[in-house]
Amino acid sequence: MTHTPTSVSTGATPLSSTPRSTVRRGHKRSRTDRAALYDVLDSCLICHLGLVRNGAPVVLPTVYGRLDDVLYLHGSTGAASLIAAADGAPVSVAVTRLDGIVYARSVFHHSMNYASAVVHGTASPVTEPAAKREALRVVTEHVAPGSWEHARLPTRKELAATAVLALPLDEASVKLRSGPPNDDDPDVAGHEGWAGVLPLRRHWDAPQPCPLLADGTPVPPHVAGRDLP
Template identity: 55%
Template sequence: MASEQLPETDLTRHRRLREQGSLDRADLEAILDAGFVCHLGVVVEGRPLVVPTVYGRDERQLYLHGSVASRSLAGGTPVCVTVTHVDGLVLARSVFEHGVNYRSAMIHGEARKVTDPQEKLAGLRLLTEHATPGQWTYARQPSRKELAATTLLALRLDEASVKIRTGAPDDGDGPDAELGLWAGVLPLTSAWGTPVPDPSLPLETPVPPHIARREGTRHG
């Protein structure tokens, strides 16, 4: 079965470093699922604003936690959401060939403020479970008042572009290979640490398994 392809549009066409571009929807989903913080770009009075925020997703939509940017989001405001994982430094023989191994997804669309309480609850659940699987049922879920005080944005996963770079530097078969310099990749990895209990917690409170089991696992 052929994997689903993302549509190539004026916004998603890869113009530069085309060999790093992907239109495979599975790549998009893998990048989204590997992280939980994105950078949300909006235009406010003609100026760009780039704000980090948390997200979750279902098959067709991204849900974003409302932020300072939400103030500026009337219905149909264009946004760009970018998720980037940095996998390492590409250390070539020449400075010119230096680069970064990374996986990045850029989603274009119009953000919609979620107003329906049922959809808002479902979206918050996706967002919570995306960052911390198991936490939605463990923690106290939002009251009606809390739900009303939460801003949640939805963005369709229709128009997206993906860029991925992996592997060694590109100057191993050129004249610079004769320089005798070391070249390769310095990997960067992100991992979950030991849970730090809230100091106000009674000492005997156990770390629940869905949190404890993440310790030492890789993120990104």
């Protein structure tokens, strides 16, 4: 099965709950608007791809990219997990953004402020050359914006050695937590220790040039001016 990246969505269509995408624990933190799903996926760089292989669960971290309502994953054509997914094994992709640690008055109510998304479905291999190149552009520009125009593009041999999967965002759940601790009233009244949130701030450090670069090679704007997603 070959996938062509043609899915388009405005983000206005709500997420449709299914038995495996329905948030049960902490359901008040779930979100059903598709824009919230896009926000989580677009604000993170690493996902975890999960599937069952040879009767055992396998979970692998990998980079990804989103185009409209399709999530693209890539790896070596020899990767057993990608081969299994391309052959139709059901997959799950999880993405989490940590925004802070919540310090409560009780250990029980310690928590995290976060945004998370879980996508379920069956991935399709992207094999048509133009579609495959476009999918790799999406992944590259998500992780390292500006690189597709700056670096050498994949050769035919490199494309042949790279497997690309397309996972539709038809079945997904989103869960968020924000704000202060949710302490019990007796703890609020009787505990004098500090409680609150320690926010997590993310930033890029100064670029570190490759030692093989010629002296004086400038850092390109798409690296020097990089913003977090």
